[in-house]
Amino acid sequence: MADITHLRKMSGAGMMDCKKALEEADNDFEKAMEIIRKKGQAVAAKRSDREAAEGCVLAADEGGFAAIVALKCETDFVAKNADFVALTQDILNAAMTGKPASKEALLAATLQGGRTVENHITDRIGVTGEKMELGYYESVQGAATVSYIHPGNKLASIVAFNEPVDHHVAREIAMQVAAMNPVAVTPDEVPAHVLDTEREVARDKARQAGKPENLLDRIAEGALQKYFKENTLLQQEYVKDAKLTVQQYLQQQSKTLTVTAFKRVTLNVD
Structure with missing residues (x-):
């Protein structure tokens, strides 16, 4: 025994x-x-050809480093199993300790017994009979960081700041990221192909509405400004006070406070 x-x-x-x-x-x-x-x-x-659409998403922060890991499986039943959640937590702990630069590096990190994260996931597959994989690993670094795990362990966010920040304020921003799913911190960080697509969509809508060709570019730029307000974090309306943007909310705490990076991982359908 x-x-x-x-x-x-x-x-x-x-x-x-x-x-x-x-x-x-x-x-x-x-x-x-x-x-x-x-x-x-x-x-x-x-099980390699099966889809692992369920899982557990956890996040943590310590000082200037924060990380998210998502261990994926096939069913919600396994995702809620205490041993599965514990393995996800062990993987997150390894990420927080070693601060690996990539998902591949995290898979090669060692857990208890000197065996790798990848080995432990494979062992767990044998226990449950389900496909499992390390679906996501994300991290941010900054002068200060924060993490947020939405109830249910399906969604988490992490945020980095340029200077020390009150924990309540930082957590509010992490919850904003989780709820509003921004694509970038500022308009300058939105990928060029996304901007091109948004411009073209706006032009097509204007054409269908019968707008003159010489006005299409101006209309597209106006649509782009609306896109930035809805999809870039600092320009978004602050969810707790629609009179403020996220940038204005941060500047109430410190005139120089801003977000330098964020990551959001979800297993839900946005």
Whole structure:
């Protein structure tokens, strides 16, 4: 029983799976662990073409660094499982400790027992029989950072600031990002192809409305300004007070306070 309990703690597998693995391995702990790992690899190969649309999204911040991780699976039942959430938290902890530069680097980071994040995900696949993958890893850095996890663990946001900021104010901005899904901090950061698309859509609408060709560019630029107000964070209306933009809300706290970066991850359909 002690070996079964230890194997379960190390692998995350169920009691019966651990018991069977130990029996098959003649009570050799290392062989039993390898049996569980191979089961996970086999299940992962079989489920590789399945869609992992559910999962758990968690975020954290500490000083000048914040991160989001999303561990994906096939069903909401598994996504809410305590061991699945715990594994997501362990992966987030590894991200906060190592501050990896990419998702690939995070997958190669080690968790307890010296095994990689990727190995632990594969092990968990063997336990649940579902496809799993590290769907997202995002991070920001700045003079101050904040994180927000929306209830249900399906949506999270992180924000970086150019100077120290009151936690309540910072959290309000993270909630704004979560709720309003901006595409960039400022208009200058909106990708050129997005601007081109928005201009062309505005021109087409104006043409269909019978507007003269010589006015189309001016109409398109006006539409673009509206787009910026709706979709760039600092120009958006502050959700708690529509009389203020987010920039104006920040400047109530400090004339020089601004957002330098944000990330938003959701498993919901926006």
